[in-house]
Amino acid sequence: MSQQILNVNKVQRIPLLIDGQWVGSGREEIYPVHAPATGHKIAEIVRGTEQDADQAVRAAEKAFNSEVWQSIKPFERGQLLVRLAQHIRNHRDEWAMRECRDVGKPLSQAYADVEAAARYFEFYGGAADKVAGESIPIENGLLNVTVLEPVGVTVHIIPWNYPLQIIARSVGAALATGNAVIVKSAEDTPLSAHALAEWFAESELPTGIFQHLTGLGQEVGAPLVAHPGIHHVTFTGSVQTGISVMKAAAENVVQSTLELGGKSPNIVFADADWDKAVEGVTRAIIQNAGQTCSAGSRLLLEESCKAEFLKRLQQRFESLDIGPGESDADIGPILNERQFKQIMGRIDEAKQQGKILAGGRAVTPEGGEGGFYIEPTIIDGLEPDCAVAQEEIFGPVLSVFTFKTAEEAINLANSTDYGLVAGVWTKDIDVAHTVASKVKAGQVFINNYGAAGGIQMPFGGYKKSGIGREKGFVALRNYVEIKNIAVKYGK
Ligand code: NAD
Numbered sequence: 001m002s003q004q005i006l007n008v009n010k011v012q013r014i015p016l017l018i019d020g021q022w023v024g025s026g027r028e029e030i031y032p033v034h035a036p037a038t039g040h041k042i043a044e045i046v047r048g049t050e051q052d053a054d055q056a057v058r059a060a061e062k063a064f065n066s067e068v069w070q071s072i073k074p075f076e077r078g079q080l081l082v083r084l085a086q087h088i089r090n091h092r093d094e095w096a097m098r099e100c101r102d103v104g105k106p107l108s109q110a111y112a113d114v115e116a117a118a119r120y121f122e123f124y125g126g127a128a129d130k131v132a133g134e135s136i137p138i139e140n141g142l143l144n145v146t147v148l149e150p151v152g153v154t155v156h157i158i159p160w161n162y163p164l165q166i167i168a169r170s171v172g173a174a175l176a177t178g179n180a181v182i183v184k185s186a187e188d189t190p191l192s193a194h195a196l197a198e199w200f201a202e203s204e205l206p207t208g209i210f211q212h213l214t215g216l217g218q219e220v221g222a223p224l225v226a227h228p229g230i231h232h233v234t235f236t237g238s239v240q241t242g243i244s245v246m247k248a249a250a251e252n253v254v255q256s257t258l259e260l261g262g263k264s265p266n267i268v269f270a271d272a273d274w275d276k277a278v279e280g281v282t283r284a285i286i287q288n289a290g291q292t293c294s295a296g297s298r299l300l301l302e303e304s305c306k307a308e309f310l311k312r313l314q315q316r317f318e319s320l321d322i323g324p325g326e327s328d329a330d331i332g333p334i335l336n337e338r339q340f341k342q343i344m345g346r347i348d349e350a351k352q353q354g355k356i357l358a359g360g361r362a363v364t365p366e367g368g369e370g371g372f373y374i375e376p377t378i379i380d381g382l383e384p385d386c387a388v389a390q391e392e393i394f395g396p397v398l399s400v401f402t403f404k405t406a407e408e409a410i411n412l413a414n415s416t417d418y419g420l421v422a423g424v425w426t427k428d429i430d431v432a433h434t435v436a437s438k439v440k441a442g443q444v445f446i447n448n449y450g451a452a453g454g455i456q457m458p459f460g461g462y463k464k465s466g467i468g469r470e471k472g473f474v475a476l477r478n479y480v481e482i483k484n485i486a487v488k489y490g491k
Helices: 002-006 050-065 067-071 074-090 092-103 107-127 163-176 191-202 217-225 239-252 274-290 303-318 337-353 406-413 429-438 473-479
Strands: 012-014 016-018 021-023 030-034 041-046 142-150 153-157 180-184 210-213 232-236 255-259 264-268 296-302 355-358 377-380 397-403 421-425 443-446 480-488
Touching: 012 191, 016 050, 016 191, 041 092, 050 067, 050 153, 050 180, 050 210, 050 217, 074 092, 074 107, 074 163, 074 191, 092 107, 092 163, 092 191, 107 163, 107 473, 153 163, 153 217, 163 180, 163 191, 163 232, 163 473, 180 191, 180 217, 191 210, 210 217, 217 239, 232 239, 232 473, 239 255, 255 473, 264 274, 264 406, 274 296, 274 303, 274 397, 274 421, 296 303, 296 406, 303 355, 303 377, 303 397, 337 355, 337 377, 337 397, 397 406, 406 429, 421 429, 429 443, 473 480
Parallel strands: 012 041, 153 180, 153 232, 180 210, 232 255, 264 296, 264 421, 296 397, 377 397, 421 443
Antiparallel strands: 016 021, 016 210, 030 041, 142 480, 355 377
């Protein structure tokens, strides 16, 4: 398996996994997958259909209700997930190289994703037999308890930017709580989902407990989320598609957990530790070339330190190297031409309205011919309400704004439709906590940004950044129904 995936000259065909069978290998309807670093074709996925979605849901229902699955004890489900974590760690080089080639990300970031995926499976594996209900005091002679039951068939719609991590975080929680999962991978980055499907296909799980659908969002994703046999949808991606998914889920009256990106601010006060703040602000926007839902794409800077701080930041941006993921440069390629054009269009817009302080150009690094690369870019002088300052760009592009007071900083931070993450950089504990309490964001980081992934930390957004929370113990609640049982006893 690994040799095939890592062989750069081989174009791998990726079929669907439905009810334990590899489906569609002989079909003509395929979608090509290109390495972002060079544009070379590395794989082709089978384009799943409405009928495939239907078969997968039926197989999931059957597997979920099977005696085999129902008789597996929670701790045994957990052990299986822990074994998967071990497998990922034992083969970390292959998993990292696969993610690096498929998504284009720098190798060390791919290794970090691999470790995060292992941690998700391990964390949720450990939690499998610790998700418990409660007893509620009502009156003498009445024992009232709640029991947490799996919801049934859960659907996981995956984006292209962090495929392995994002599958692991929701599939780990859903399997730990006893559900049957169907993963729909992103059309452009299917490799790690397929490798997981191979592992599950060989595991002792009943067929139909883990299934993988490949294909286009409209062709197989939409019928899957509209299927009456599903019980929960977890989606990460754009606001627009998230709204369609939520509407389909509403028609089915099933819950959806949506993570829809952001326009996250880093708020830097003059008294901050500048070395740490410069590095934190830089890392927050260059990770995965800015193609990150929690990218710190706005810098809100206390006016009194603007000139000096920006000089330091500019120097740091200019020191960053750009190259194919395998060279482990600071910044890798953009996913594809569509995303590249979208980002460059935003940079051109910004040039009309503000001033480029660093970057702003497309480049072709050595070994990256055929790929799409953009210099890390700082833009100053934009109006805070312009489109570039308000909308997610999904590239290595940072817009700078200034404030004089903490109140102004809070208003600026809250001035977009998003509310996923915020960073606050100051040595003043009062200021730090005041800002943290008033910023509308699902995660606030003080004097750091991202906390190394934070497997255990609830993650999700305010406003258009989404609904519900993933990661941490709280995410297990997405995948259970609460049943209340009242028992009358005595006379
Ligand atoms: P998208 O939201 O359209 O796609 C995400 C996933 O949803 C993919 O697996 C896709 O096949 C699937 N999908 C598409 N339409 C569907 C439907 N009707 N029903 C069910 N599933 C469907 O995102 P995209 O087109 O890949 O990227 C566009 C923009 O989205 C990016 O520029 C970026 O701004 C944003 N984005 C955000 C994140 C994030 O982490 N929040 C991730 C990827 C993309």
